[in-house]
Every structure is written in structure tokens, then in C-alpha cells.
Amino acid sequence: MKFMIIFWGIFLFFFCVPFPIFIYMMSEELATEPRNSLAVSYGYLGFSLLIWLYVILFFxxxxxxxxxxxxxxIQSILRNGIPREAKIINYKLLKYIPKTNMNIIQIVLSFPNLRNTLIEHEMMFHDSKPQEKRFDIGNKVKVLLNPNVSQEPYFILSDQKVGFNTSGIILRIVFAILMIAYVSGLYYYFYMRESFDFGWRFLTFMHPIIFSGVMTLIYVLVFQLLVSKLFKNKKEERILFSGRNAEANIISVSQTGLLVNDQPQIMFQVSFKDFRGTEHIAVYKKVVSLLNLSSVPKYGSIEIMYDENDPKKIMIPKGF
Known part of the structure; x- marks a missing residue:
């Protein structure tokens, strides 16, 4: 996983930074006369500044x-979090780090949410004291729930420490400085090289000042698109930590025709009564593994959780 992140990082860096400059230098001859009118050149300049400003602010x-x-x-949760006692119902050792004597572990906790509905949640973290076996199955730990479900994280361990990784912060600062230096260098270098006392009239859309920014912007937009695909899961987590449970009657179960990684998406239409006694009909879509397709209930009742402020928003907490 780490190798793939480094690989794609280098790949994207190449196409956003040296590639546009290389293509331009190889294909364009140095022009000693203006390429555009004053209005068009300043339009390109403003366009490029907007792109790079957006990219820098994004990072x-x-x-x-x-x-x-x-x-x-996290500091706010440590001060004002709602305490709960959580039971460990599953434990998995992912990796042992001998140098620091740490375990990277994955556990499943069971505890009441903000509405005192019993939920299960999976989390992964570093166990700095594996010798104490605090997270063995059956043990109980203290957790603090975030009373503000519009912010992440939704809960933390009560003894969780919060701080900054110094080396990580230094790397981020270096990256930000290098990015700003790269953008400033683009403008300075090509202005000194191609202006010939005509100002910015050498700019074209394929000029590295613009095209490099466009390529970087595409990378940023693709990243945001991928994050938005995960936003649905965040909405479900909000319902999990702040919602109420109900027994719902299955009206229909059907495949939507959409495949996600060759796994079918199933649409459930259910009816249920909220805690006030009002009946609702809601739809929920869930991607189901082909191996578990036969275990999907098609009639009868099913346990759901819903947003009490908007009961049309539901989730099915139990997997198939």
C-alpha cells in the first residue's frame, strides 16, 4: 500500500511538474514577438493565477x-465528550513494529451511541503497550463520544493522547514551501525568458505556467471526487453514532444494476415507525459481496438505524 502511494505520487508529480515544461520546451520555438493581444494575455494571466491560488489553498x-x-x-472531546463503556468483541493484529515495540491492531467495539442505541464500530490504531493486553476480546475500555456529530472523529478512547508528529509537520512545511517556490519560479523564469518587454503577451493555454496548473488542478479535482465517493459512508457513520434503531418491514429488495468492483448494489425499500410512532417508507442502497448475496433478506423484518431529524435517511448496520 505504501509503495503504491509513493508510485502514484511520483507519477502525478511527473505529469503535473516536469512533463508540461518538457513538452513546451521541445515543441515551442522561442517567440520574440507577442503571441496574443494585451486583453487575451491578461485573461490567461488571471486564469493561471486563479488556478494556482486554488491549488495552493487546497494543499x-x-x-x-x-x-x-x-x-x-480531539481536545474538545477529551474535555466535553460523553463517556461510554465499550466491550471489545473482535481483535486482529495487523503488524508488529519491533523498533518501537508497538502493535498496529484492528478491533471491533460495542457500546451505546448518543441515543443509547447499542452499536458496533471497527477502529484501527497503534497499541503502544501490547504487553498489557488491554484490547483482548472481552475486555472493556472507556470511550468518549463527540457530542457534535457534524465533526470527525465521532469518538475517541478516553486515554487517547493528541499531538503533532514533528517530522511529519516539517515535511508538510517543506512541501508547501517547494510548491510556492515552484509556482513563483514558473512565473519569474518564463517572464524573464520570453517577455521581451511585451509583458505577459507570450502566454498561451499550452504554456507551462497555465498547463502545469491545469494538470495539477485536474489531480486536485480527481482527489476531491474520490473523497466525495466516500462521503456517503461518512453520512452513514453519523447515523450510526447519533441515530435511533427500529425494526423495519421489507417492502422490496432488488438489484440496481450498478456494479462496484464487480459486486452488485442492492436496493432495499422498507417501512418503519420512528420513536414518535410516525410511519415512514425509506430506500437504502448497499453494495453486497457476491459470496453473501444469498444471505440478503428478501422479506420479513430487518434492523435499521435512522436519523431522527430526517427519518428518510437510514442505514442497515448489520452486514451480510
């Missing part, structure tokens, strides 16, 4: 602002 937000916000959220 600053991802690398710094979101990190500081998450740290502040």
Missing part, C-alpha cells in the same frame, strides 16, 4: 488547517 487546507482542526476537535 494548505489539507496539510495544515484540517490537521489543526482535528487536533482541536
Amino acid at each position: 494548505i487546507n489539507i496539510l495544515f488547517i484540517k490537521t489543526f482542526k482535528e487536533k482541536n476537535t
Whole structure:
């Protein structure tokens, strides 16, 4: 996994940074006369500045602002979190790190959510004291729920420590400085090389100042698209941690025709009564493994969880 992240990082870096410059240098002859009118050239200049400003702000937000916000959220949960006792119902050792005597583990916890509905949740983290066997199956741990379900994380362990990885922060700062230096260098180098006292009238869409920014912007937009695909799971987690449970009657179960990694998506239409006694009909779509397709219930009742403020939003917490 780490190798793939490094590979794709280098691959994208190549197509966003040296590739546009290389193509331009090989295909374009140095022009000693203006390529565009003054209005068009300043239009290209403004367009390029908007692109690079968006890209720089995006990375600053991802690398710094979101990190500081998450740290502040964890500190807030440590002060104001709602305590719960969680039982460990599953444990898996993912990796042992001899150098630091740490285990990377994955556990499944069972505990009441904000509405005192018993839920199960999987989490992965570093166990710094594996010799104490605190996370063996059957043990109980203290957790703190985030009372504000619009923010992540939704819960933490009560003894969780919060802090910054110094080397990680230094690498982020270096990356941000290099990016700003690269963008500034693009403008400075090509202006000194191609302006010939005509200002920015050498700019074209395929010029590295613009095209490199466009390639980087495409990378950013693809990243945001992939994140948005995961946003549905975040909505379900919000329902899991703040929703109420109900017994729902299955109206229909059908395949939508959509395949995700060759796994079919199933659509459930159910009816249920909320805690006020009001009846609702809701639809829920879930990707099901082909191996578990035969175990999908097609009639009868099924346990669901719903958002009490919007009962049309439901989830099925138990997997198939």
C-alpha cells in the first residue's frame, strides 16, 4: 500500500511538474514577438493565477488547517465528550513494529451511541503497550463520544493522547514551501525568458505556467471526487453514532444494476415507525459481496438505524 502511494505520487508529480515544461520546451520555438493581444494575455494571466491560488489553498487546507482542526476537535472531546463503556468483541493484529515495540491492531467495539442505541464500530490504531493486553476480546475500555456529530472523529478512547508528529509537520512545511517556490519560479523564469518587454503577451493555454496548473488542478479535482465517493459512508457513520434503531418491514429488495468492483448494489425499500410512532417508507442502497448475496433478506423484518431529524435517511448496520 505504501509503495503504491509513493508510485502514484511520483507519477502525478511527473505529469503535473516536469512533463508540461518538457513538452513546451521541445515543441515551442522561442517567440520574440507577442503571441496574443494585451486583453487575451491578461485573461490567461488571471486564469493561471486563479488556478494556482486554488491549488495552493487546497494543499494548505489539507496539510495544515484540517490537521489543526482535528487536533482541536480531539481536545474538545477529551474535555466535553460523553463517556461510554465499550466491550471489545473482535481483535486482529495487523503488524508488529519491533523498533518501537508497538502493535498496529484492528478491533471491533460495542457500546451505546448518543441515543443509547447499542452499536458496533471497527477502529484501527497503534497499541503502544501490547504487553498489557488491554484490547483482548472481552475486555472493556472507556470511550468518549463527540457530542457534535457534524465533526470527525465521532469518538475517541478516553486515554487517547493528541499531538503533532514533528517530522511529519516539517515535511508538510517543506512541501508547501517547494510548491510556492515552484509556482513563483514558473512565473519569474518564463517572464524573464520570453517577455521581451511585451509583458505577459507570450502566454498561451499550452504554456507551462497555465498547463502545469491545469494538470495539477485536474489531480486536485480527481482527489476531491474520490473523497466525495466516500462521503456517503461518512453520512452513514453519523447515523450510526447519533441515530435511533427500529425494526423495519421489507417492502422490496432488488438489484440496481450498478456494479462496484464487480459486486452488485442492492436496493432495499422498507417501512418503519420512528420513536414518535410516525410511519415512514425509506430506500437504502448497499453494495453486497457476491459470496453473501444469498444471505440478503428478501422479506420479513430487518434492523435499521435512522436519523431522527430526517427519518428518510437510514442505514442497515448489520452486514451480510
